[in-house]
Amino acid sequence: MTSRSTIYAVARHSGVSTATVSRVMRDGSGFSATTRERVLSAAAELGWVPSGSARGLAMRRAGIVGLLFPDLGQSGGAEEESPLYVDEVIRGAERAATAAGDAVLIAATRGSSGRQLAFSVASKVDGLVVLARSLSTQDLASIARSVPVVVLASHSGRHRVDFVGADSRGGARQVTSHLIEEHGYRDFAFISGPARSPDSMERFAGFAEAMAAAGLPVPGSPDAEGGFTEAGGERAMHAVLAARIRPPHAVVIGNDEMAIGAMTALRAARLRVPTDIALTGFDDIASARHVRPALTTVRQPMRDLGERSLEVLLDRIGKPTSPRRSVVLPTQVVVRRSCGCRGRSTGVRDRRAR
Amino acid sequence: MTSRSTIYAVARHSGVSTATVSRVMRDGSGFSATTRERVLSAAAELGWVPSGSARGLAMRRAGIVGLLFPDLGQSGGAEEESPLYVDEVIRGAERAATAAGDAVLIAATRGSSGRQLAFSVASKVDGLVVLARSLSTQDLASIARSVPVVVLASHSGRHRVDFVGADSRGGARQVTSHLIEEHGYRDFAFISGPARSPDSMERFAGFAEAMAAAGLPVPGSPDAEGGFTEAGGERAMHAVLAARIRPPHAVVIGNDEMAIGAMTALRAARLRVPTDIALTGFDDIASARHVRPALTTVRQPMRDLGERSLEVLLDRIGKPTSPRRSVVLPTQVVVRRSCGCRGRSTGVRDRRAR
């Protein structure tokens, strides 16, 4: 409660020099067991919590890494914010960092405030994991100039920093092929997220690849756009139905939230899933299992992505000059009911890394 | 990429003293517009990111606050981890911290590692929000001795630190009363979380209060315990059914995950919700809306809790000697279908703060 005590107080209290206190705390060598005890008990007695700032300054290493992610939606409006998967990434990063003895600092960039926030965070950490879209390419580059950065995104842009991502294009290709080969659907619609999102584009590309591979007509663009939100998915589904004489056999949807919204739209239109129309999502959020019918979807290993990006970052901090790395983790299609499959909702099909 | 440049480099580069550079960066006064420009462009040119450690040392304020939460489940086992609401709390804390110009450090205590982790985090921050159960009372006390701490929990224990929590007892009382008064149920069961969790106890206490208030028999203890997990809820529901000749009218359940598990059990037992038996949960997780029937539950303002605890913490850091504070936020019952109500799933009933 009173001002934190310092290493000097502890040294005096235990009758040794600060060097010895430091050595004991850092668990080094060069002191006897007795001394060790004396120091430790003095520290406990004084309730000494070493200053991380001082240590960081002296060691040139704060022991902190940062995680920057986007917070969509206006901070006043409450609704629709960062997608849920961010939480998983955070958890994964926390886990890896803690395991390595570091701590993780999180910060959400909102709208245009990104630049300032990023610099403020950068100054407090030894390195930064930046989620896609949380920073302009420019700002990213200027930060990366002086702080180790790894980008976590759906596909590697042309940045020159370390990259970690999931093969979402492959995942989209996989579900689509499942729909074609396993179920024989031929008439498809695709509902995407925001048109400009690289994530959206990757998923659509995977869908298109599968269509092409099966010799089916390849659409030039998604049938509708749902902004990655549940409400948007509902609207998009209505739009798809309105645009056609008869509903498609199946619709591949850019994420689970939108797919859940689409289910609402289909219920309203008196179409049954999957009997009248099949549906797939993307991300495998918790609700995907609970919704009826349970949603067939593509799982991205969010937690693993968080862990891997931390590992890559820590490596990079360790040796700043090693060559740029790029790791892509495989995705998995999770087969449940909404695609027309039946049985227990546990069918998980593996995808190999590419 | 090369070693981060320092304030000295910037000072030299722009032909001023470090004091002036510092003043410009801190946005103080005592320099001309021309100087300001010179400094800023020198900084940009060198890609200077000030050292947070050095600044923290000099200012005796790191500009970082910590959030400590429990990660249940063994780190190997993957499944069942920190309850989902933690994510919401994190988001809230992040928001409040960023708004105040601070950053937040997160760390999950796993098993017995708590003590060490807590000290490591404490040394890096100016203050700490500690979620219930992430630290032993002892460790909490010893940390709180030298670092400002606010506890975020379901009810204020007898710790002598600032406290923030939600009125979960009141929430439990409210749903139970709803079941009694609105629906006329008289025969109840209660499925709780871990017996020793204060959270569990509070919720059960609220349930008991409502029963007593209605002149119904007050059970001495929960009918079954489900450990706050979906699988546990399923088992507990089976146990409840097995223990009775005929199923209760309604069962009040300690959280949503268990309630969802209970639904599975009821489906297996060919009992219909809410026709044959009504159900309520607690927490209002995302899946509560998607499950069929949609789950009537009690919402805790997790995000607000995160924000408030940060505010309280920052206040405390500002004036270490002001009297201990304790803030309790109201909960809200969210009426959906599983209790027997019908219509749109939007019925939200307000609860006043107590």
Added chain:
DNA sequence: GTTACCTAAGTAAGCGCTTACCTAGCAGTG
């Protein structure tokens, strides 16, 4: 023309650690 003030800017002393370098004591060698 003095004197009193104000402003822009510099000087340098910390902030609380770590660690390279040094010292003293002691055991082991030849």
Added chain:
DNA sequence: CACTGCTAGGTAAGCGCTTACTTAGGTAAC
């Protein structure tokens, strides 16, 4: 017994900022 090699421990110089205290001009007041 002189010498070497270890080990436990001390000294003090930073680490990169902030800020109290100064200083040098310039301006306003008399």
